[in-house]
Amino acid sequence: MTKNRETGTHRVLILGAGYAGMAAAIQLAARGRRREDVQVTLVNAQERFTERLRLHMSATGQRVAELSIPELLEGTGARFVRGWVTAVDADAKLVRIDDHQVLHYDTMVYGLGSVADTAAVPGVEDHAYTLNSAQDAELLADRLAGLGRGTVVVGGSGLTGVESAAEIAEQYPELDVVLLGRQEPGAAMSPKPRAYLQAALARLGVRVLSGVEVVKVLPDAVELAGGELVAADAVLWTSGTRVSPLAAAAGLTVDERGRVVTDATLRSVSHPDVYAVGDAAAIRQGYGVMHGTCQGGMPTGVHAAVSIVRALDGRRPKPFRFGYYHTPVSLGRHDAVVQFTHPDDSPRRVYLTGRMAARYKETVTASPWPTYGRMKKMPASGAFWPRGGRFTRGAR
Known part of the structure; x- marks a missing residue:
């Protein structure tokens, strides 16, 4: 050199x-x-x-x-x-x-x-929060703390969206949390851990809308491909990334x-x-x-x-x-699901749930x-x- x-x-x-x-x-x-x-x-x-x-x-x-x-x-x-x-x-x-x-x-x-892709859907840049940095997260925290009651829409049903929706629902049970995306949450997992994840979201009160596409984010709602509006006092965008x-x-x-x-x-x-x-x-x-x-x-x-x-x-x-080893997903502070994977990231039959999974996730993501x-x-x-x-x- x-x-x-x-x-x-x-x-x-x-x-x-x-x-x-x-x-x-x-x-x-x-x-x-x-x-x-x-x-x-x-x-x-x-x-x-x-x-x-x-x-x-x-x-x-x-x-x-x-x-x-x-x-x-x-x-x-x-x-x-x-x-x-x-x-x-x-x-x-x-x-x-x-x-x-x-x-x-x-x-x-x-x-x-990479950062959240805020350019692909009109209105995201102007009206949605992201988790690109600690400062972005703190802006959302201020908004959530001041809502009292209302609806928070999490756009994107990938792992970041799932973790965020669960965390918001657990910390602010008075809020209506809606998680929406093209795929069902935990789509890449095997059936049993996927079912556990979805049951945990339901237990936390998260309303899941899968198989939907957001075409526009408005100041007080998100518009879906079929023209339906989902009211929102705050929108967190986790769908897609760009470099x-x-x-x-x-x-x-x-x-x-x-x-x-x-x-x-x-x-x-x-x-x-x-x-x-x-x-x-x-x-x-x-x-x-x-x-x-x-x-x-x-x-x-x-x-x-x-x-x-x-x-x-x-x-x-x-x-x-x-080679990949696992997919750990937190579901609030005391619950989680861990899908162990093959090196190509496809799911194995082995998985963890509940408090044991939460402890595992906290250890490996410390x-x-x-x-x-x-x-x-x-x-x-x-x-x-x-x-x-x-x-x-x-x-x-």
Whole structure:
């Protein structure tokens, strides 16, 4: 790998401090702390780390830890730059931050992730809440706290929608919670855990409308494809995601959703000095392209870091291998369902429900901070791979 002629260092620039980006930064810093020829810089729009797995809790006014990215990076030698990435020039190997700051790199890790798709349906951008950040969740929490009585519509019957609807119904039993989407909740699960999930929603008072499509969000309602209006005092939008257009604008090869297409080692197929991780990457495995999930996010970040170090040492990066293990879904604070899966994410016969499932889910989705902390302390030449729960399978 090349080095900067002026400083003699290899500059690694990581865009995005989500689960994948943070894992890449900590792994690189840990493995390179005894090297003076590697400079690691992490860029993120805010200093606070977003625990996306807990945003449905923040949205209902529950307190969660505020985790500081600069504090975690202390002592690692990695540099943190706060700002919005406004442009990427993959040919010139530079990135613009807030339009006025320019950062150059020799290797880039692209991990800007995804957000709720608020552009696909008219009115969502103007009238619906999202769970893209802690600030977004807090805005919804303020709205829910001030409603008293009323109707909350959760648009999207995927796992985020299910968890959010259950949380809102449990924390605010006086509200009428409506969960709507094209598929029935838990559609990807086997029959028994799916039935348990749907019974739990009914027990919480969540009204489910499946097989429907929202065509417009209004200030006080959502309009369905058949013209029916569902009254809403607040709308939470969880249906679909989109990625930043920056990768496509930079000339990187992307798929139809704008995700960076990678080779087997997570490098861009068009720009080998760029690694793509997490939701920002279209990573193909034997069973197909990985879908965005925290379960796969951290392993991609770890693998990218290890691959960069191997390349710096003159060794070839190894292919990334990942298999899914489970789908844990919280149904309020004391109930959950966990569907164990085959590596291709298809359901197995094994599942957990109730309080045992809730304890399991809380364990495997606990704050990543202890995991990142252990990464910081690992020997520079050692190997690290998170064990248990959502990080059980992956490249080693």
